[in-house]
Amino acid sequence: MSLLEEVRAKLASTGKNSIRKLNELPESAPGFIIRDNYGYGVAVPYNGYRIEENFANARICSLKVYYNGEYHIMLAIECGIEDVRHQFASLCTEFLDPGKNNSNRHELLADPYIWWKKWRELLGNTIHEKKPYQILGELLTLETLIKSGIQAVWQGALGNTKDINTDLFSYEVKSTLDRYSTQVTISSKFQLDPHEKPIKLSFVRFEPAIGGDSLRKAIDRLTQLGCNKTELLRLLARQGVVPGNQAYNSSYNMLEMRIYDVDDSFPVIKDSDFVLGHMPQHVVHFTYTIDLAGIPYNTID
Numbered sequence: 001m002s003l004l005e006e007v008r009a010k011l012a013s014t015g016k017n018s019i020r021k022l023n024e025l026p027e028s029a030p031g032f033i034i035r036d037n038y039g040y041g042v043a044v045p046y047n048g049y050r051i052e053e054n055f056a057n058a059r060i061c062s063l064k065v066y067y068n069g070e071y072h073i074m075l076a077i078e079c080g081i082e083d084v085r086h087q088f089a090s091l092c093t094e095f096l097d098p099g100k101n102n103s104n105r106h107e108l109l110a111d112p113y114i115w116w117k118k119w120r121e122l123l124g125n126t127i128h129e130k131k132p133y134q135i136l137g138e139l140l141t142l143e144t145l146i147k148s149g150i151q152a153v154w155q156g157a158l159g160n161t162k163d164i165n166t167d168l169f170s171y172e173v174k175s176t177l178d179r180y181s182t183q184v185t186i187s188s189k190f191q192l193d194p195h196e197k198p199i200k201l202s203f204v205r206f207e208p209a210i211g212g213d214s215l216r217k218a219i220d221r222l223t224q225l226g227c228n229k230t231e232l233l234r235l236l237a238r239q240g241v242v243p244g245n246q247a248y249n250s251s252y253n254m255l256e257m258r259i260y261d262v263d264d265s266f267p268v269i270k271d272s273d274f275v276l277g278h279m280p281q282h283v284v285h286f287t288y289t290i291d292l293a294g295i296p297y298n299t300i301d
Contacts, residue, residue, distance in 0.1 A: 001024060002024065003022070003024040003025065003093050003096065003097065004089060004090065004093045006022055006023065006024045007022070007033070007042065007089045007092050007093050007096070008085075008086065008089040010022070010033040011033060011040050011085055011088075011089055011092070012085070014033050014034075014035050014040070015035065016035050016036070016037075017035065017036055017037075018033075018034070018035050019032050019033065019034045019035075019043070019065055019066075019067050020032060020033045021067075022042075022096070025096060025098065026098065026102075028098070028102055029044070029098035029102045029105045030044065030045065031043070031044050031096040032044070032065075032067070032074070034063075034065065034074075034076060034078070036063075036078070038059070038078050038080055038238075039057070039078050039079050039080035039081070039082075040078065040079060040082075040085065040088075041076050041077050041078030041079060041088075041092060042076065042077060042092040042095060042096055043063065043065060043074035043075060043076035044074060044075055044076075044095075044096065044105070044108070044109070045072060045073070045074055045075075046062055046073050046074050046075035046109060046112075047073060047109075048062070048075070048109060048110075048112065049062075050062050051075070051112050051113060053113065053116050054237065054238065054239075054240050055120055055240055057079060057080040057081045057157070057158075057238055057239065058077070058078065058079045058080070058081075058088070059077070059078055060075070060076070060077045060112055060113075060115075060116045061075075061076055061078070062074070062075055062076075063075075063076050075108070075109065075112055077091065077092060077095050077116075080158060080238060083187075083188050083285075086285075087285075091119060094119065095108070095115070095119075130156075130239055132214075132215060132241070132247040132248075132250040132252075133175050133177060133206045133250070133252050134173075134175045135156070135157075135215060135236070135239060135241065135247075136175070136204075136206070136213065136214070136215055136218060136252060137173050137174070137175030137202070137204035137206070138154060138156045138163045138164065138173045138175075139154070139215065139218040139219070139222065140204060140213070140218060140254060140257065141163070141164060141171060141173050141202040141204065141257065142154050142164055142222065143218065143221060143222055143225065144257065145164065145166060145171070146222070146225050146226075146227075147225070150166050150167075151166060151167060152164050152165070152166045152171075153165045153166075154232075154235065156173065157235035157236065157238050157239055158235070158238070162191075162199065163202075164202075168197065168198070169197060169198050169199065169200050170196065170197055170198070170199050170200075171199070171200050171201075171202050172191055172192060172199060172200075172201050172202070172262075173201075173202045173204065174201065174202070174203050174204070175203075175204040175205070175206060176203075176204075176205055176206070177205075177206055177207065177208065177252075178205075179205070179207065179255070182203070182291055182292040182293045183289050183290065183291050183292070184201070184203065184289070184290050184292060185287055185288070185289050186268075186269075186287060186288050186289070186290060187287050188285065188286075188287070192262050192266075192268045193268075193270070198261075198262070198263075199262040200259055200260065200261060200262060201259070201260040201262055201266075202257060202258070202259055202260075203257070203258040203259075203260065203292060203297070204254060204256070204257045204258075205254070205255040205256045205257075206252040206253065206254055206255060207252060207253050207255055208250075208251070208252055209251055209252055209253040210251060211251060212251035212252045212253040213251060213252055213253065213254060214248070214249050214250060214251045214252070215236065215241060215247065215248050215249075215250070216243070216248050216249055219232050219233065219236075236248070256299065257299070258292070258297040258298070258299060259297060259298045259299075260292065260295060260296075260297045261296075266295065267290055267295075268290075269288055
């Protein structure tokens with residue numbers, strides 16, 4: 001078994017709040033699979049400076065980990081999106097690979113930030129960082145539901161398949177700055193899969209505007225509606241947005257919000273659409289684009 005194969009297998013089988021040693025690494029450069037409240041990833045022993053750098057739903061950080069009866073400081077890379085676990089395993093393998101005479105491991109531990117900066121571009125091709133207006137679309141949909149008396153939970157920042165969950169429906173949110181386009185991209189076969197409960201699609205159109213709405217203002221309003229501000233800010237931070245940065249204060253006017261029922265008449269690619277009744281073997285991911293023009297919807301002011 002190769003290191004990549006072991007990483008993929010153990011990422012899939014390791015339970016939450018667990019740590020497992022990898023067998024395909026030498027004792028001189030050990031590595032571990034970890035799962036915690038953030039997500040999943042890999043870790044190596046570390047005694048350098050404290051570090052935590054976030055990008056989208058991934059991070060590199062120093063952690064205090066309990067293993068084999070003792071606490072250890074480790075350097076870890078983690079991801080919070082289960083849908084990209086297969087791809088993220090490749091980055092984990094690069095992180096773990098000790099190199100000739102452990103040269104790669106020495107370079108990593110000497111300055112983890114340099115490694116992170118180098119590989120962030122590759123990570124960006126796997127996990128696309130949301131734009132401020134895309135996050136704002138999720139928060140405004142959440143606010144609209146709460147104002148309607150619906151108990152709703154924001155899950156988009158956790159990398160869940162659906163962005164918002166209620167007792168009766170799951171909501172997927174798509175936002176655009178295009179004034180005329182009605183096309184939305186579906187990033188996986190699970191995004192509009194009504195396996196657990198019926199799905200609604202929220203389509204939000206914005207335009208940049210000085211003095212318009214922003215993540216900061218939306219967080220303040222949601223807090224007044226009873227949401228936990230500390231938790232909202234924590235979820236924003238997972239996406240690289242913190243109070244004071246440009247994304248937190250970028251402002252937009254919402255031009256419209258449409259709510260679509262993802263029912264039997266809605267154009268969705270399902271397993272039954274494939275010849276064999278499921279996605280073909282060796283196809284691990286696909287995206288497709290839907291044009292919403294002509295599909296009935298409800299308008300929310």
